[in-house]
């Protein structure tokens with residue numbers, strides 16, 4: 248007897264190859280089994296999707312190839328995982344093969360059965376070798392009343408839960424306890440042990456969270472019960488973590504957005520920390536939102552659990568006690584999408600407004616830059632306030648969303664500016680290594696001695712970045728002494744200072760230990776850190792985002808400033824005096840008025856009203872069609888032809904196609920970029936329209952007007968427009 252498995256292999260996003268390929272096999276293969284199959288002249292990894300015992304119509308034995316081998320010892324990927332992958336491919340308009348294979352660890356593609364068997368054996372030995380050291384050791388904090396209430400409500404919840412908790416309200420302890428509750432639930436016999444997925448925006452930014460999970464669970468569940476999954480790991484490490492999750496020996500997976508695709512046969516809880524963070528949205532390949540997929544995945548897993556036959560009759564249980572997979576989204580500044588879902592009752596909103604220990608949120612002080620000495624980058628009262636803090640042994644954070652020394656270098660004689668020859672952007676002046684660097688394409692040159700156009704020796708930086716603020720502050724605080732009599736120490740943390748492995752941890756440690764008094768940095772200093780001695784946070788250049796054209800800019804700015812403020816006064820004893828300073832030319836701006844009251848609900852309500860009136864998300868639904876080409880003309884021509892050819896497609900009348908426009912930064916690395924906004928009032932209409940549009944888009948690539956097109960992509964639910 249022969250079988251005709253349909254198998255998913257890696258296919259380029261727009262290859263037009265059907266979703267699955269048919270092979271032949273002597274054995275019946277389980278859906279989800281991992282196999283190696285011939286493809287062209289190579290042998291590649293594939294996932295069995297289905298395994299009928301008759302060939303599809305029109306296929307003969309002679310025209311199909313045989314499966315080369317099954318990856319022995321690996322359980323099949325389960326139905327929930329396959330459903331998640333299938334949904335992602337459909338929803339984000341990519342090929343099934345691309346999404347499925349990208350969701351697997353890259354090294355799995357390279358191993359043959361023998362190598363894999365060796366890996367599995369080694370892993371099994373390692374897992375067996377480290378029993379829990381202290382099975383009873385699950386000590387946590389005594390819960391605050393708010394935490395206890397939130398946990399109780401979570402246990403009973405049947406909808407996705409949005410944990411809206413102030414900065415410092417102790418959300419992490421809620422995640423830890425919810426995780427503990429899951430791990431202590433025994434899985435039915437012969438089923439995978441219960442598992443939890445915890446997602447964070449950028450794992451490297453919050454080494455503390457990982458440490459807290461390991462500290463809490465490894466003594467009780469063994470080393471290896473907590474694994475990480477993120478792009479900073481080596482392929483070998485990723486495979487090890489993935490296998491541990493897939494085989495059930497890891498009980499907790501901590502990871503970034505890619506972890507949403509981890510194979511977790513016993514999944515019962517997904518936590519999405521800082522759920523508002525834009526890094527949950529992928530910006531390449533399938534442009535998925537890991538937060539949205541987490542919600543979807545929890546639903547699919549719950550349905551599967553509800554439908555699973557259970558060996559023993561279930562005890563008569565309330566809704567909340569049926570086996571299910573929950574999803575917990577946490578933030579002090581939730582995304583407007585999630586906030587809206589909670590308003591509508593689709594999500595359950597749980598609130599923790601108070602800080603642990605009863606401390607207050609920092610007081611907001613707006614510095615009116617219209618009244619500061621001309622040319623002052625840092626307002627004198629701010630510098631004085633920082634000096635006082637340092638003298639008392641407290642610490643300050645200074646936030647500026649621009650790295651380098653100055654965003655532009657310019658000649659005042661002839662008007663030359665440090666433009667990038669390959670991009671429509673300026674190269675940033677980095678003073679430390681005296682380079683001009685393009686932050687878009689990476690093109691780097693030494694700073695010229697004189698103006699390249701007119702020879703003027705006096706070329707000067709315009710504007711400021713973190714390097715410059717660090718330098719200026721060191722000068723302004725030169726006479727300030729710490730309580731131990733030492734001079735004040737200023738440090739900087741941004742993508743440049745943290746490039747080397749381990750340097751970020753080192754810099755955070757310098758702040759935690761009190762070695763550093765002032766930390767200047769980009770938004771990475773605002774994220775999730777539990778600093779204990781910061782009492783002043785300053786945002787020194789927030790205005791640019793106030794008038795940005797992107798309708799999401801206010802949401803992002805508000806979240807960033809509130810998160811930054813949340814780093815101050817986390818120790819209740821000092822919180823009374825903690826402050827957030829913002830330098831602005833527009834102190835009356837409504838965003839600041841709301842921020843002053845720490846009133847996220849009011850801010851969200853205002854924004855949602857505006858969005859509703861304009862038919863913007865979450866009331867409307869959007870996608871972007873993006874095109875990159877050798878010329879702007881070709882990029883736009885592709886978009887325009889695609890729009891013309893959309894005539895007559897399903898739901899075309901419900902869809903608005905906006906004119907093709909160049910991106911704000913129109914050219915990057917000599918590629919011209921353009922996009923077209925697709926908008927509608929119905930998610931279903933958008934989905935059906937986009938699916939029907941796909942083949943049209945494939946065909947449009949070869950239109951003569953679009954000659955020079957490099958690539959195109961659809962971005963569903965785009966985050967920036």
Ligand code: ADP
Nearest residue numbers: 388389390391414415416417418419420603777
């Ligand atoms: P959030 O993520 O909500 O900003 P964290 O989870 O970082 O806040 O908690 C803030 C601080 O409070 C941490 O240092 C944490 O260890 C501490 N903490 C949390 N819960 C409790 C509790 N119930 N009792 C005492 N301290 C707690």
Ligand code: ZN
Nearest residue numbers: 658661698701
């Ligand atoms: Zn010049």
Ligand code: ZN
Nearest residue numbers: 667670685688
């Ligand atoms: Zn460039």
